[in-house]
Amino acid sequence: MANRPPAEIGAPLAEVDTPALIVDLDALERNMRALPEKIAGRPVQLRPHSKTHKSPIIALKQIELGAVGVCCQKVAEAEALVAGGVRDILVANEVVGSIKLHRLAALARHASIAVCVDDAGNIADLQDAAAQFDARIKVLVEIDVGAGRCGVTSSEAALALAQVIAQSKFLTFDGLQAYQGGAQHLRSYDERRQAIERAARFAAQTKALIEANGIPCPRVTGAGTGTYAFEAASSVYTELQCGSYIFMDADYNRNLDASGNAAPEFEQSLFIWTTVMSRPTAERAVVDAGLKALSVDSGLPMVADLPDVVYARASDEHGKLEVRQPVEGVDVGDKLRLIPGHCDPTVNLYDWYVGIRGNRVECLWPVAARGAVT
């Protein structure tokens, strides 16, 4: 049921059919190298989040550049990564229900698998599944460091779960999941800094309590593209889970730096390639990329190369552009690049990355874990 790739290797960009998920390979590679360089010398390891790209090909490139492994959110994503050759995976999420726990435990026979918990009953189920497969699974207790989503809300509750895990034959307590997802898109630098200070304080206090009770807590993992510098400098976090830095998106590009400027640290490398399919009036053009070609949950996409053209409205299969000044390149049949509002759920709509270098298709990479929701 996978769709055909929208291009052939070697074809010029102009011949790539639309809508397509295109990647500027030079920019992607610069981003993939830039993050390890930015954290060099800090006592943290990089474990990029693969929920952004859903591609073992990209995961293996990140590992080649020094990452210790990758994160994912779903067992089905972990399965796709292991199938593609990745051998060290943190499912940075709770996994609930016997079907998924059996799959996770079975996978742990073939790769190093870690998972998060925030519930004692879930630990018992995880232990049962691991026992059935004689599998060893690393377990992190998730603490809610401010995102208000999953995770226990007190250090004492985290300790209680760590004690249960530490007693298990098949499970190893490996530390704390302390991801402050709510801080990634706080617009001002100071808001993000303060949010991570609070997160790091709670993580440090929880780690201290657990270790004071005789249980080693080697790992404190979290961080994203919007805040990683704060976690890296915290002396608390040992591992960074940045995902979006490789692609970026319109929402991340709006984050402000310490001087109050929107000056993204990473380059936009991911675009939606789209065709003008209608030009009913001078002020309006319609492109073939709508809600099924890009996710609008974090705002509409931007038109990449035409400052006077604004993507104003998305319907299922159409994007309505406002042409604010007469401009070349928005006639019927013209193709243009959009910067998606939110990279992760946009990638999840496609079967193929079309990798572009020097205006030519260099690679077609499957979005291997596309739709891997279970």
Place this chain on the structure above:
Amino acid sequence: MANRPPAEIGAPLAEVDTPALIVDLDALERNMRALPEKIAGRPVQLRPHSKTHKSPIIALKQIELGAVGVCCQKVAEAEALVAGGVRDILVANEVVGSIKLHRLAALARHASIAVCVDDAGNIADLQDAAAQFDARIKVLVEIDVGAGRCGVTSSEAALALAQVIAQSKFLTFDGLQAYQGGAQHLRSYDERRQAIERAARFAAQTKALIEANGIPCPRVTGAGTGTYAFEAASSVYTELQCGSYIFMDADYNRNLDASGNAAPEFEQSLFIWTTVMSRPTAERAVVDAGLKALSVDSGLPMVADLPDVVYARASDEHGKLEVRQPVEGVDVGDKLRLIPGHCDPTVNLYDWYVGIRGNRVECLWPVAARGAVT
């Protein structure tokens, strides 16, 4: 690259893995029968829009119940429909670029294909593609009846295009595409009625002008689930393109009837089946269906069976529920049904429909045109 189905045929609903796209087959079948009954006696034919379901299995059931064929929006959708046995398809959209036009013309050798145009250059390209495959294609001129998207904005412009089509050896002018997409979700009955009155007036006037110039205009096609009764009663429209009526969604369920009540004409048959994966506090539960399991472009999903539980926020792989009263069924491991905010882009996230009857899995239908964006 397709994902495994989340269940086995015959399994109880409780064993379906999550998130999953589940369909209440009894409700689906009642909806599929209800629309033809509602328009019985009206001089209109039903051509349901398959962009909602992306499934030739469902399309063929609609045709069995009297539909003359189906619509779709993309050539790749038409390819999936023809591969699944559908033989009469209107691509209710402009198709631009030689790659897509060649595919469309080739497909017209294997099925009755109609397509929309709003540009003379595009007609020339379509004519060339049809000639290359010695294919016959029906062509409708799209007029903008108020949605402000594609379509020519004057009757004279429509006539000019109809004249070009009428001269083509391979193309047949078949009428007008007159879909008022902007009217479907106008909340009040009177707003919707007035919008369709205006649309029908412009369509009638355009049809009259074309016919006064000696070109028959047999078809005026449009309408959706929110307005079909008005088009059916208009004496102008000959064909209805409703799509969502088979599934419904939270957004359509908010439309008001003539008495000012939200009393949907069709039943909710489509749900997202999801698991509570975390219950950090009494007031908060977290489910495993987020932005990659449901589209939030038209608002958040509703919790189907628990009135005191509200889906308050979606992140990539999580949904945060507010538990407003103590209630059973939202503990870790519990599964519940969500009503998606917008059915079409939600369906597009899944590879499988899980058809449920009597609390048991009766069928697994591929979402055959999932991701068919080109």
